[in-house]
Structures are given as C-alpha cells and as structure tokens.
Amino acid sequence: MADKKVVFIAFAIEDxxxxxxxxxxxxxxxxxxxxxxxxxxQAYDSEWKTRVxxxxxxxxxxxxLVSKNSAASSGQKWEIQCAKEEGKPILGIRAYATDLxxxxxxxxVAWSDANISGFIDSL
Numbered sequence: 001m002a003d004k005k006v007v008f009i010a011f012a013i014e015d016x017x018x019x020x021x022x023x024x025x026x027x028x029x030x031x032x033x034x035x036x037x038x039x040x041x042q043a044y045d046s047e048w049k050t051r052v053x054x055x056x057x058x059x060x061x062x063x064x065l066v067s068k069n070s071a072a073s074s075g076q077k078w079e080i081q082c083a084k085e086e087g088k089p090i091l092g093i094r095a096y097a098t099d100l101x102x103x104x105x106x107x108x109v110a111w112s113d114a115n116i117s118g119f120i121d122s123l
Contacts, residue, residue: 005123008059008088009037010079011095012069018095019065025116053082060123062088063116066108067095080106091119 011019019037056062062083070076080103083090092108093116094100102108109115 005061005120006059007120007123008056008062008079008083009065010062010076010083011037011065012067012073012076014069014073015065015067015095018067022063022065022093022111022116025113049078049082052079053086056082056086056088059088061119062090063119064090064092064103064106064108065095066092066101066103066106067099068101069095070101070103089119089123091115 009019009022023037056079062079064070064076064080080090084105090106092103092106093111094108095111097111
C-alpha cells in the first residue's frame with residue numbers, strides 16, 4: 001500500500017462547513033490520504049504560526065478553499081504565504097460553486113473529486 005498523503009487545508013473560518021465536507025472526502029476508499037488544518041477562533045499568535053509552519057512542512061501539499069471570505073481572512077493569507085515559502089504544491093478549490101472569487105497567485109478550480117484526487121495523486 002502506498003504511503004498516506006498529508007494535505008493541509010487553508011480556509012477562512014467562515015467556511016468551516018465547507019472544510020468539514022472536504023475532510024469527509026478523506027473517507028473515500030481510494031488511495032489513503034489525510035487532511036489537516038489549524039483552524040482557530042482566537043488571535044493568530046506566534047505559537048499558532050509556529051505550529052502551522054510545522055504542519056505545513058510535514059504536509060505533501062496544500063488545498064486552499066477559495067471564497068468571498070478569503071479576502072478578509074488574515075489566518076488563511078498567512079497559511080498560503082507559509083505554504084509558498086515552504087515550496088509546497090498548492091491547489092485552490094472553489095468553496096462554493098457560485099462563488100468565483102480568486103486569490104492572487106493561486107490557481108483555482110471547481111470542487112470535484114477528479115480535481116481533488118488528481119492533485120493528491122500528483123503529490
């Protein structure tokens with residue numbers, strides 16, 4: 001059996017329900033993978049940033065849930081910047097089918113099993 005892939009999820013806290021749906025896809029019986037995230041409701045202090053960087057370093061790639069909430073999410077912006085600094089592959093997924101928001105420098109595709117599994121398989 002192949003090694004389990006670890007994928008970090010960067011998302012705005014307002015999109016926590018979409019994060020939960022995405023994490024549910026890890027139960028699919030294909031190749032093993034695990035989603036992790038560092039969602040918090042309190043301020044983003046240096047200890048949180050250190051833990052996030054450690055988790056991102058240990059991840060094989062990062063999925064960014066892109067929505068209208070992303071623009072105001074300082075935590076998500078920091079996670080994306082950290083992933084870029086660590087050289088991790090990043091895939092943007094539209095959190096909602098009708099929300100065509102973008103994040104500069106992030107290639108964003110529709111939420112589909114083919115897009116998500118294709119990214120994970122490429123890691």
